[in-house]
Amino acid sequence: MKNVRVRFAPSPTGFLHIGGLRTALFNYLFAKKHGGTFILRIEDTDAARYVPESLANIIEALQWYGLIWDEGPDPLDPFEKSIGDAGPYIQSKRKKIYQTHVSELLERSAAYPCFCTTERLDSLRKKQASEKQTPRYDGLCRALNPSEVKSRLVSGTSHTIRLRVPTEGSLTFRDMIRGEVTFECATIDDQVLLKSDGFPTYHLANVVDDHLMNISHVIRAEEWLPSTPKHILLYKALEWTPPFFAHLPMILGSDRTKLSKRHGAEPALEYRQRGFLPQAVINYIALLGWNPGGDREFFTLNQLTNGFSIEKVNKAPSIFDIQKMRWTNASYLRTMEPNRLAPFARKFVTDKEISDEKLANLLVSIRDRIETLEEIGEWGSYFFQKDIAYDPALLIPAPGTKETALVALIFVSEVLEKMNDEDFTEPVLRDLFVNRIKSSGKKNGEILWPLRVAISGKKASPDVFAMMAVLGREVITQRVATALILAQGLKKA
RNA sequence: GCCGCCAUCGUCUAGAGGCCUAGGACUCCACGCUUUCAAUGUGGCAACACGGGUUCGAAUCCCGUUGGCGGUACCA
Numbered sequence: 001m002k003n004v005r006v007r008f009a010p011s012p013t014g015f016l017h018i019g020g021l022r023t024a025l026f027n028y029l030f031a032k033k034h035g036g037t038f039i040l041r042i043e044d045t046d047a048a049r050y051v052p053e054s055l056a057n058i059i060e061a062l063q064w065y066g067l068i069w070d071e072g073p074d075p076l077d078p079f080e081k082s083i084g085d086a087g088p089y090i091q092s093k094r095k096k097i098y099q100t101h102v103s104e105l106l107e108r109s110a111a112y113p114c115f116c117t118t119e120r121l122d123s124l125r126k127k128q129a130s131e132k133q134t135p136r137y138d139g140l141c142r143a144l145n146p147s148e149v150k151s152r153l154v155s156g157t158s159h160t161i162r163l164r165v166p167t168e169g170s171l172t173f174r175d176m177i178r179g180e181v182t183f184e185c186a187t188i189d190d191q192v193l194l195k196s197d198g199f200p201t202y203h204l205a206n207v208v209d210d211h212l213m214n215i216s217h218v219i220r221a222e223e224w225l226p227s228t229p230k231h232i233l234l235y236k237a238l239e240w241t242p243p244f245f246a247h248l249p250m251i252l253g254s255d256r257t258k259l260s261k262r263h264g265a266e267p268a269l270e271y272r273q274r275g276f277l278p279q280a281v282i283n284y285i286a287l288l289g290w291n292p293g294g295d296r297e298f299f300t301l302n303q304l305t306n307g308f309s310i311e312k313v314n315k316a317p318s319i320f321d322i323q324k325m326r327w328t329n330a331s332y333l334r335t336m337e338p339n340r341l342a343p344f345a346r347k348f349v350t351d352k353e354i355s356d357e358k359l360a361n362l363l364v365s366i367r368d369r370i371e372t373l374e375e376i377g378e379w380g381s382y383f384f385q386k387d388i389a390y391d392p393a394l395l396i397p398a399p400g401t402k403e404t405a406l407v408a409l410i411f412v413s414e415v416l417e418k419m420n421d422e423d424f425t426e427p428v429l430r431d432l433f434v435n436r437i438k439s440s441g442k443k444n445g446e447i448l449w450p451l452r453v454a455i456s457g458k459k460a461s462p463d464v465f466a467m468m469a470v471l472g473r474e475v476i477t478q479r480v481a482t483a484l485i486l487a488q489g490l491k492k493a
Numbered sequence: 494g495c496c497g498c499c500a501u502c503g504u505c506u507a508g509a510g511g512c513c514u515a516g517g518a519c520u521c522c523a524c525g526c527u528u529u530c531a532a533u534g535u536g537g538c539a540a541c542a543c544g545g546g547u548u549c550g551a552a553u554c555c556c557g558u559u560g561g562c563g564g565u566a567c568c569a
Binding site for chain 1: 506508516518527
């Protein structure tokens, strides 16, 4: 394939979501696979729905996920500067370009001015709907005679420009994922190309820009499939060659409808806050609707690129499963060096001066227990907080009573008394305690359960000896003493 | 309603006419390891939507039905 140029073209009407991220990803993969160019274009032709923060969000999200564009707005100054020669890449800055092409369409009679008011259009639709007809433009202005058009234009009557769609015949095109798709022209509406405010609609701006930016392949979500014939008609009217099209299957929520907040689909960047690794999210969503064919589950962005092929993209929609994404994330976490995890753990550290080394030691035992970075806080709470609070009844081991707990804590205190700071390493502690417990004829659980609770305040925690080594002799002695007092206060079982 | 797309375990998927008594992964369950919870190991439950063709042979090809999704704006 020569000269592959693809674009991701979000509109800044909201934050980037998972669906958009997946579209961006597949465009990126396709471009990189074929040594092509990945372009970011901002489609802000609807002033009414414009959300100012969304541009920054889209840019930041794409960057965080590592989908860096070769051409598009300059991240540092997206409105004023751009990377690449085909810009500007923000459609609101291209208003004049669209208008010149509209003139061309008008001259060729491929489009016509429409003076119908919103009110008339609304009541027309309502009437059609009540008569069980397909709501569509009835072509009133299509038949206006030229002199009438001219006089209305001269008088400055508010109007739009519509595409003159053939009334007969059909239109067939090839989709790279779905094969041949056919639409009857009679079912295609006379689409508005230019709004009365002078802004182009998506359809016009999209076609003009794709042509001018030399886009070779349009890869977008399936929701655009029904408007593709309109776009092809536009290419024809402008005497341009249409690009190749590929319509990606949708990503749905757990109730099989379009993904929304209700399904846990936050803005794509929200997953950063939620403790996900960008490469894990990318890995997971790449496998939604695409598979290189095989059993493999893990791919880096490079490996995805090398294995990518648009023909292997599935046709059926898929459901976003946060559970599997968490599992993917957990798998990535487990391969990480503990000291690389340390920066993420820092935010949980409050009132203590803790060395990176100590933090890394702690993370060794936490790493295998978490699915997201966010959970580090939970699992390390005994470490990050100076004082821990818990229900004293927790100190009693499973088969056992208040006395069992007391005996265990006294046992532990006695062992601790004879220890030095230097003894507080994981192997030494383990060795010592396990041997002592063995020679006293007790079971591990009898002693180590109360000890675990004394240290962590939780029934589920990292390894006891790992916690002891990290916290040090002083803190451990203190917590065991506190636990002893708490245990004594317990009612008799 | 009309138009279009789609259809393998609950979910993500492998499957390009015989390799399929349908494979892998998530979830769930059981067991092993073990000081808890995890991680990990072993095993288990679980699917070709339905009906017709085509063919010696169909999850795979064709048609229909049903179901799901998307579109039907001076939104993208």
